[in-house]
Amino acid sequence: MNLVVLTGAGISAESGVPTFRASDGLWCGHRIEDVATPEGYAADPALVQDFYNRRRRQLAEVRPNAAHRALADLAARWAGDFLLVTQNVDDLHDRAHADTPPAEGFELIHMHGELLKGRCTRSGAVMDWTGDMAADQASPHHPQGWMRPHIVWFGETPLEMARIERALAHCDLFVSIGTSGAVYPAAGFVDLARRAGARTVEINLEPTADARLFDEGVYGPATQAVPAFLDTLTP
Numbered sequence: 001m002n003l004v005v006l007t008g009a010g011i012s013a014e015s016g017v018p019t020f021r022a023s024d025g026l027w028c029g030h031r032i033e034d035v036a037t038p039e040g041y042a043a044d045p046a047l048v049q050d051f052y053n054r055r056r057r058q059l060a061e062v063r064p065n066a067a068h069r070a071l072a073d074l075a076a077r078w079a080g081d082f083l084l085v086t087q088n089v090d091d092l093h094d095r096a097h098a099d100t101p102p103a104e105g106f107e108l109i110h111m112h113g114e115l116l117k118g119r120c121t122r123s124g125a126v127m128d129w130t131g132d133m134a135a136d137q138a139s140p141h142h143p144q145g146w147m148r149p150h151i152v153w154f155g156e157t158p159l160e161m162a163r164i165e166r167a168l169a170h171c172d173l174f175v176s177i178g179t180s181g182a183v184y185p186a187a188g189f190v191d192l193a194r195r196a197g198a199r200t201v202e203i204n205l206e207p208t209a210d211a212r213l214f215d216e217g218v219y220g221p222a223t224q225a226v227p228a229f230l231d232t233l234t235p
Helices: 009-015 038-043 045-061 066-077 092-099 161-169 186-195 222-230
Strands: 003-007 082-086 106-110 113-120 126-128 147-151 173-177 199-204 216-219
Touching: 003 161, 003 186, 009 066, 009 092, 009 222, 038 045, 045 113, 045 147, 066 082, 066 092, 066 222, 082 161, 092 106, 161 186, 173 186, 173 222, 186 199, 199 222, 216 222
Parallel strands: 003 082, 003 173, 082 106, 173 199, 199 216
Antiparallel strands: 113 126, 113 147
């Protein structure tokens, strides 16, 4: 059986990771246009770098929770292909899978990038980056390049979309965890899975606006709902 799982901010919230966007539309007190767009970075790189430096430091204070660990346990025993696609830029999935190595058919994609990586503005080269990044951080990959956060900002194309769409076209089970289903292209994944004839399941605190598109809904805190549901699956 081929499995595709999509995770969003809801899976990391119980670990203490801020969900960024508040009810007033601000990201940690900033307008999205100022800190999460190419235009914002061009206008004030110091502000943008400071914003992500603070987010990067916060990762040292959080740990994978029971939902991350349950997915890692499932990946270790899953017999078919298992693609885990996360919209989150934290490294909590990575840490959980490092503790419990996955089976051969597993792959993890950070479709919106990763906080602990930087990208050259000229060459596009990506490298690990765990410390602060300066506003004028020179790139080691290009003499005229600068380093920016390896984050997919609004107006940019999410990563590995072709790979994700191929997996959805051949999956038998699609599970959406902790995501509102309001942001495209991820909001369209359930439609692609349905066209493939896959069973579709939503796991969230409460039903989303698109809950009708799923065959099943499992509702409650991620640390309880995710392990309980995954325990019902046969690899």
